Amino acid sequence: MSFETIKQKDHEYIMHTYGRYPVVLDHGKNATCYDTDGKEYIDMTSGIGVNALGFCDKGWVDAITAQLHKLQHTSNLYYTTPSIEVAKLVCEKSGMKKMFFSNSGAEANEGVIKAARKYSFTKYGTGRSTMVALENSFHGRTMATLSATGQETYHNYFFPFVDGFVFAKANNLEDTLSKLTDDVCAVFMEMVQGEGGVLPLDKKYVKAVFEACKEKDILFIVDEVQTGIGRTGSFFSYQQFDIQPDLVSCAKGLGGGLPIGGVLFGEKTEGCLGAGDHGSTFGGNPVVCAGSLEILNRLDENFLAEIKKKGDFLKKEISSMPHVTDVAGMGMMLGVSLDVDAKEVIRKCLDNGLMILSAKTKVRLLPPLTITRKELEKGLTILADVLKSM
Ligand SMILES: *Cc1c(COP(=O)(O)O)cnc(C)c1O
Numbered sequence: 001m002s003f004e005t006i007k008q009k010d011h012e013y014i015m016h017t018y019g020r021y022p023v024v025l026d027h028g029k030n031a032t033c034y035d036t037d038g039k040e041y042i043d044m045t046s047g048i049g050v051n052a053l054g055f056c057d058k059g060w061v062d063a064i065t066a067q068l069h070k071l072q073h074t075s076n077l078y079y080t081t082p083s084i085e086v087a088k089l090v091c092e093k094s095g096m097k098k099m100f101f102s103n104s105g106a107e108a109n110e111g112v113i114k115a116a117r118k119y120s121f122t123k124y125g126t127g128r129s130t131m132v133a134l135e136n137s138f139h140g141r142t143m144a145t146l147s148a149t150g151q152e153t154y155h156n157y158f159f160p161f162v163d164g165f166v167f168a169k170a171n172n173l174e175d176t177l178s179k180l181t182d183d184v185c186a187v188f189m190e191m192v193q194g195e196g197g198v199l200p201l202d203k204k205y206v207k208a209v210f211e212a213c214k215e216k217d218i219l220f221i222v223d224e225v226q227t228g229i230g231r232t233g234s235f236f237s238y239q240q241f242d243i244q245p246d247l248v249s250c251a252k253g254l255g256g257g258l259p260i261g262g263v264l265f266g267e268k269t270e271g272c273l274g275a276g277d278h279g280s281t282f283g284g285n286p287v288v289c290a291g292s293l294e295i296l297n298r299l300d301e302n303f304l305a306e307i308k309k310k311g312d313f314l315k316k317e318i319s320s321m322p323h324v325t326d327v328a329g330m331g332m333m334l335g336v337s338l339d340v341d342a343k344e345v346i347r348k349c350l351d352n353g354l355m356i357l358s359a360k361t362k363v364r365l366l367p368p369l370t371i372t373r374k375e376l377e378k379g380l381t382i383l384a385d386v387l388k389s390m
Contacts, residue, residue: 003036021350028055031371031379033355042379043355044367049194049226049333052253052295054368060256060294067290074286076279082289087262089296090254093235095244096264100273101284105225105251106140108261111278112188112247113144115263116219119246119272120185123217130183131221134170138195139188139223148188151196171205177212186219186247191237191330194226197360198328198335203241210243219246219269225261226333229253230299230369233308233331240330253369256295258288299369307331307369310376314365317380322387328362332371336363340390348389354382 001009006024024036031043031054046052053060067082074080087099102108113131120128133139135150146154147162155161166184168176170193180187187209193199213220220243227237228250234240236248246268251261259282265272311331318336319327326337338345342363349356357364367376 001036006036021347023350030054030057031368031375039353041350041353041355042375042382044365044371044379045355045357046366046368047252047257048357049231049252049366050255050257052229052231052256052369053298054370057256057294057370059298060291063294064258064287064291067287070286072285072287073282075281076284080284080286080289082286082293083284086284086289086292086296089293090250090262090264093296093299094239094248094264096248096266097270098265100263100265100278101289102251102261102263102280103259103282103285104140104261105223105249106142106145106261107280108225108249108251108263109139109145109148109223110142111261111263112186112221112223112249113148114278115247115265115269115272116186116188116221118277119219119269122272124185128183128185130164130166130181131186131188132166132168132176132179132184133188134176134190134193135167136170136193136196136199137167137188137190137223138193140225170199171202173205173208176205176209180212180216180218184216184218186221187213188221188223190223190225190227191241192227192232192333194333194364195359197362198333198364200328200330201241206238206241206243210241210245221245221247221249223249225249225251226366227330229295230304230307231331231333231366232329233304233311235299235304237330254292254295255288256291258285258291260285260288260292303369310367310371310373314367314376314380318383321384323390324387329365332365332367332369334365335359336365337361338363338387340387345383345386345390348386349382352382352386354379354386356383 026036137150139145139148144162150167168179222238222245246266248264328335
């Protein structure tokens with residue numbers, strides 16, 4: 001099928017909620033992939049921070065395939081071992097106590113919202129269900145997570161939204177503390193705002209809000225959907241902020257390309273949900289969890305140190321390129337500010353064989369965690385050439 005035929009069929013049958021680039025991807029290995037015409041691309045997107053081990057990692061494919069030959073799904077009314085092993089490793093690596101499995105980031109965030117409200121209701125009764133989220137945040141596309149998202153553009157068309165969310169200014173301690181009133185059950189934030197433009201929070205700010213929450217028994221919740229699973233150079237990004245949250249959501253990189261999400265419960269919250277309080281038909285799927293287990297087993301201290309090193313290398317190289325005014329972010333989650341149009345840079349990079357993302361007005365890089373030095377250099381050369389041409 002020609003590109004034009006594929007595009008026409010897509011337009012005919014797929015609901016147009018995404019603007020797509022004019023490329024049909026076909027296959028790949030690690031951070032290199034090919035379209036249906038055989039053209040090569042260096043991938044610095046990993047989906048959107050999903051393919052932690054790149055395309056078709058052998059260990060990951062083998063783990064999934066082996067599980068597929070055993071059992072693909074059972075209901076959550078029976079025990080299966082892959083999800084237990086994933087939960088154990090995630091808890092050990094994060095200092096959290098228990099895990100609930102969902103299938104996406106938004107669903108994980110629905111889980112933390114429900115858990116926070118139930119924790120507070122059980123302990124304090126009604127009138128304490130407000131959650132403080134941050135301006136410019138992104139927490140997902142379901143009704144509750146859209147309501148928790150602090151960007152006006154998302155608060156449209158779908159009225160009425162879910163009540164009980166107020167927004168504080170990120171990195172503004174005075175404003176945030178002023179929002180911690182008696183009706184508040186939780187504070188909810190990304191340590192690096194991803195969709196909002198790759199904006200890391202200040203450590204001092206996070207720590208001060210965390211301490212204030214602790215004092216008032218307000219739950220501190222971190223959305224690690226984009227930042228989690230090694231992306232920022234630590235297993236979870238909050239581990240670089242010297243805090244231990246009460247609830248954490250994760251998803252994207254956790255499955256390495258298959259749908260999965262998770263809610264993590266801390267000491268305070270580990271008893272807050274019981275049988276029947278929450279659920280998911282597909283949550284904890286053994287095939288997805290078998291792949292996730294492969295990622296978790298490989299993400300040791302050395303791997304995390306490599307991610308930091310590669311992130312530093314990227315930052316340094318890109319900082320000296322033409323039109324670059326700033327490179328923000330942590331590990332291999334980077335946002336590049338330019339004095340030229342980011343969208344045009346992204347299109348030109350794609351034409352020249354490099355896949356990158358945008359975040360607001362920035363270029364965003366989320367390469368597979370396993371990207372090789374050679375792939376990095378190849379991609380950086382394309383980016384530098386494009387920027388030089390502008
Ligand atoms: C992507 C993202 C979500 C939503 O995840 P989905 O899997 O698309 O539902 C939520 N929070 C953050 C921080 C994200 O980056």
